[in-house]
Amino acid sequence: MRLLPPHKISSTLLDVVLEAKKELVLVSPYVNLTYWKQLAGALTAARQRGVRISMYIRDENPVHREQVEALGISPKLINSLHAKLYYNETSGLVTSLNLLSSSNSNTIEIGYQLESPAELEELRSFVQQHIAPFEQRPAVGSVKRGPQQLPFGAVLDEYLCEEVDEDTFIDQDQDDELRVRALNNTFYVAIEHPGNRFILRGVISGAEADRFPSKQRRHFNSSALRYALERGGFGRYDMVRAELPQRLATNDLDQLSHPEQKRLITLVAEFIVAVRAFKDDYHG
Structure with missing residues (x-):
């Protein structure tokens, strides 16, 4: 041993x-x-x-x-x-x-x-x-359930690997927030409750955050999302935050309907690309 x-x-x-x-x-x-x-x-x-x-x-x-x-x-x-x-x-x-x-x-x-x-x-x-x-034996006559919808994170991972970055990596933390590694940066996807608000966050540096007010309109212009700067402090990263104004019907990403999944996955991909472009604009 x-x-x-x-x-x-x-x-x-x-x-x-x-x-x-x-x-x-x-x-x-x-x-x-x-x-x-x-x-x-x-x-x-x-x-x-x-x-x-x-x-x-x-x-x-x-x-x-x-x-x-x-x-x-x-x-x-x-x-x-x-x-x-x-x-x-x-x-x-x-x-x-x-x-x-x-x-x-x-x-x-x-x-x-x-x-x-x-x-x-x-x-x-x-x-x-x-x-x-x-071993617990299944009850006689128990009904076998049909196939379940894939978890939101699995669907998102497949989409991002195909459309944004083939090296995308996603994991889930203790608070059911998805952490996404894509385009050499870290992003977070969650439903904030109470309120069932769909929230996206992308990590940026302090210097990049200083430029957010002057560069926001150039890079963050989706009419579907509201954007804001979240300052970190006390060991936390500065973030670009995006919020969907409409409330969702659930606070569980895996319980979203298929049409909701498709819509939100597209927004996540667009947000990741926008944050990457914003960061590259600073370093370019």
Whole structure:
């Protein structure tokens, strides 16, 4: 057993998935791989090459269940699950890391890599004795739900990669705000409540902020948005803020209707391009 530094835990997990040939067991209470595309792709590839996959997750969150089912894997639901461990036929990982995009990018985790046959057999026995027997079986006659609308962040990510910057990266923080890295800058997308106001923010430097009053009309001229300068201070960045005047019907980005999604995604793309042009105007 070997203690891993935090920056190697997610890559070790990926190796466990990629190197699985016969067996892959994943135990994680929470699963959301919307922004962890590399791991989602590795799991899909493992299933397609015939690896027998068992995935144990907590039973009370239907969104996490749908995430697993979208990968073509039937999750095994366990009440009060808190353990996190992953193994194939030759190596394993016991860790604090959930299968969450946020865990991969925003948190400090601990993990031990298991490599010997004896250690793997102990881990396999632990699952069979303490986890597998407590699987919650679906109720007889339960209705299977149809396909769910993709999360707003996933749709936005795909659009921005195609239309703005192929290297776009999106993750979600604790307050359900999306953080977007595109065109070498950081942006934030959120619904502000109370009020259900759709808000966009783009990071700018202090010197760029000083020029905002004189350059605003040149770069920020969409009639759909109201623009303002947000001064940071106390370790916070200065920002260009854009707000949609009309209130939305929900305070959850993932509950937006499809027409709302399409409209707002276009506004996000236009805002990102406008902020980039404003910054380039200062440095040009």
